[in-house]
Amino acid sequence: MRTTEQLTRIFGQEAATRVSTARLLVVGAGGIGCELLKDLSMSGFQHIEAVDLDTIDLSNLNRQFLFQRRHIKRPKSEVAIQAIRDFNPGIDAHARQANIKEPTFDVDWFSQFDLVLNALDNLEARRHVNTVCLAAHVPLIESGTAGYLGQVTVIKGGETECFECHPKPVERKTFPICTIRSTPSAPIHCIVWAKNYLFAQLFGERQDDEDMTAEEDAENMEELKQLREESTALAKLAEAMGSPEFARVVFEKVFSSDIARLLSMADMWKHRQPPTQLDYDELESAALDSDFDPMSPGTHSAMSLTDAFALFKYTAARLAQRLDSDEQGTRGSISFDKDDEDALNFVAATASLRSYVFGIDQTSIFETKAMAGNIIPAIATTNAVVAGMMVTQAIMVVSEQMSRCHTAYVSYNSKRSRSVLSEPLALPNPVCAVCRRRYLTLRVADLSRTTLGDVVDYLHMLAETENNLYLGEDISVVEGSRILYDLDFEDNMEKSMEELGLWRGRMITVAREDLDDVESVAGTVPVVLSIAGPRVEDASQPLDLDIEGFELIPEFAPLPPPTPDEAVPNGDQLHFADDDVAVVVDDSDGDEGLATLHHVKVDNISDELAKRKLSDIGVRGESSIKRRAVATDDEATISE
């Protein structure tokens, strides 16, 4: 059945059986997700659940090969799983269109899986899944790609480095379409809108939607109608190009009437600051009094509203004129290039105007250039390599061969030719605030009846009877940065969990307060309680309160050193040389969660010196540096 024969040949019967019985959760059904779901289903995995919040967008079709145009606006998870099911009629595969951060996906829900695979594109969700997997004691395979770079690693609480053992850059690379089109909240959202939507639609290659009627059906009629309306409106704008009113027409659509339409959806602005419409005539007269010269705008400071307006007006005319003079009759197109001043300034100006509309911080042209140039598209080849590696790691994890798992990087560097690098899984950072915690489950039958005081009393009771819980008398209880309880703060004791918003799925942290340096005392790391309902089998006779898991938590034993690969004895050791160190740089302006590997041949150098060497080869910025033994390399040797 399926590829079981091959797996049996290579890994033995037991591993093959585990592959076919393991229950997998795939979070994300986008670029990596499509490849991953295909690879998993073609590699003998039989039980797969996929969760993705997004719906399919036009721009996904070029690499997310399980999707087609008629699927636009349908849930990614559903369409991807349907394709996998169509191909493997016997497979037990399910889809959910949902945000993985929803409380429904609590510790109990995660616990039903043998392995979770992250194929996500945003840091926030990746962090969340990392934490829940730690709490649910489920291994996680983490992945990320950006352009030609990619990374895969395996996370198992207490045994390996977790997603947050080292700081990650905060910037995201891809965004939900509604954030970009309707509810931007950060400068990057406005830049993406200006570059990938407005600029592309006005000056990019023209798109003809006449064929879209072909696949119309009742189900997607509404979506298609909206899409068509948008396209028509933009086509009209493009027609105005060449007319002196071009800038006005564009401006009034995107900064006045579109904003008015958004404002009319009152629900959207209940919890958000509503946008402000801009007025063309008002700004035009204000701009007359300004000595701002749109031909040489200042690139380093943020623009004022009138400057942004003047620059918009100027560059819109310039770009329209360029298209006009390019060709007669048929309109040409301009693709965004950060080194094309008109294009960059247009994007900077419109992003700036949009930032004013939504009350978002302004960025300078310089920063816009960096951000716009940094929007690295995902590409099919890297996704294929990364997903392929994830599946190998998945086979190792479910067949309990953790020591054979690796962290792998797909890299591209013109100076060195090697595309896939790997290293043994690293040990957890001993002071990691996420994985160096004891994760226990707090089962509460009725959250409206149980008070925080009940929980604190229960913890005190447990601290007396259960030595290995290591909780003393003096404890604090917090949820994130919110203090719920400590010795001097008992206001919440009478409030029910429900009143405090401590729903199922939330996590509270309990820490000892009677020690100065908690981390230094063995076993005294804070305890994180995941709030859950009663166990299903206990449902008939629910306990009021129960904490489970503490007796199961292993000591934080270090991961045993990778055993020499029995099948392949000429393993990693042979590549190691003591004076060879790879410096892993988490570039702060780099791609999400993606560590870049830079190799510096060094003898016992300090981090400072390593940073200097890296800066010599062009790696800049605040970088955290880790050292790893790595394959000897005769190239790219750097000497002072």
Added chain:
Amino acid sequence: MLLRETLQKRGVDGAAQRRAAHSTRGNVVFGDVLTESGQTALEGARVCVFGSTALAAETLKNLVLPGIGEFVVVDDGVVGEQDTLTNFFVQTDDQGKMRAECIVQGLCELNPDVRGSAVTRSPAELLASSDPADIQLVASATLVLACGQPESVICALSRRCWQAHVPLVAADYAGFYARVRTSIPEHAVVESHADTPSDLRLLTPFPALRNYIDEIDLDVLDSTDLAHVPYPLIVAKALKALSLDGDAAAPTIQQKRELRDLIGTMAPVPGEENFVQAVDAVTQHCKPYSTPDAVDEILNDPAAVAPLTDDTKVDHFWLLVSALRAYMLSDYSLGMLPLNGSIPDMKADTKGYIALQRIYKQKAAEDAAQFATHVARELTDAGLPADFISSDEVAVFCRNASNLRLLRFTSLHDEIEGDSLCATAENLVVADVASHYALFRASARFEAVHGRYPGVSASPNDAEMLDDELVASDTVKLIGIANSLLAEWGLESTTVDENLAMEFARSGHCELHNISSMTGGIVSQEAIKLITHQYVPENSLCIVDGVKAKSYVAKI
């Protein structure tokens, strides 16, 4: 609903998708990774693929999605049960059909903009044919891929590609291992996207820069203005103060230390950001000009030094290199490559930054104009029309003058049938892939002798059954062949890793979908680099170890 049907439905809206692909492809897929010329090259490419198993299909998938122009799959294989299990583009009910046709149909439906066709003939037979159409099939391709082909086919293909200067990428698999190798006589890259450090020429400023530096007097600036002076100016002033500028001699370590100290004292307040940047810049920017080694080699390559031959005359790259050489020898250049005009990000006020940028841009424009006159002269001398190379291409070349790369490969047919390995086999040992590589070659030789791969039962009925005795005896044979191959290459002291040999035999040369998907990602990435002449392709053997999630490279 089977995938085929899914894909057919995709075909219904082909035209719409084509437009969607068109508008999204250029701008979104590779728009920020490849420049426009690369995208155009991709759309005009014709790729010829020998083989039609999962590795071929997965590689093609990654080429069809971004939109190569056309592909042809050559294979006479018939879909068997194994194919339906490992090849995503083959269905259970395709059994008995021509596999090449099945994958072409599935792949075409991914992107109706791409033309695909199948030639259902045996690769060996097609390569033996002297029919001009068969010869052209390979010779006129932009790129040829050989996926899981026997050595005899690879050698025949390599000879033909080598002669026609068509890049060939050969890839095959054995269980969790795969190997990839590119072969083409020579491959030039202009847009290498290399991170060459910016060239500020602070030690030897050109006249306009010299004047600008002299015009500015840091002593009259107040502390606010001082905090916004671009760091190159600070470094230049410090160099001048220590009389280190205009001198071709490199400052000594001692002098660099003095420079850093001096810059430190010049700061209005200690730790002012632009002065910190200036201190940091000393190492990189206070050294004499030198042409990057890779470019130097190209400029001194026999093909650049010797008068243009008929071959090089039609080759844009060599014509441009020849012009660059003339430029470098001219009095104007002072032996320095044309400036590309970009300056790095730095702390500065807008006015100062723009003034500095303008000076470098101006110089870059002058250099480019000078270079263009050399190109024009080369073209005239070669008897070619002035527009033989477009001004855009000249400009791109000029801008990338310090990023040029030239790769020369050994041929696959020399590697397999000739003795080129004797000179390079040591690299296999250094890269620790001697065993992997020897076992791939030994498996091929085993197959040539026994008519089956190691670990595969000769009797078709139990082909899928794992027979421990068979594996054990095949392992012994495989080790014997591999060790004799190693000795042939002059690696007498290296013996093959016996456990790895057993893994090869156990795998029965099977194809695993995820390994082929991963390898297909690597092969298609190399293919895109070769087709677009952007980024630097691997000039080496690449062994993929799926178990370790690692690829090894060894130059052979």
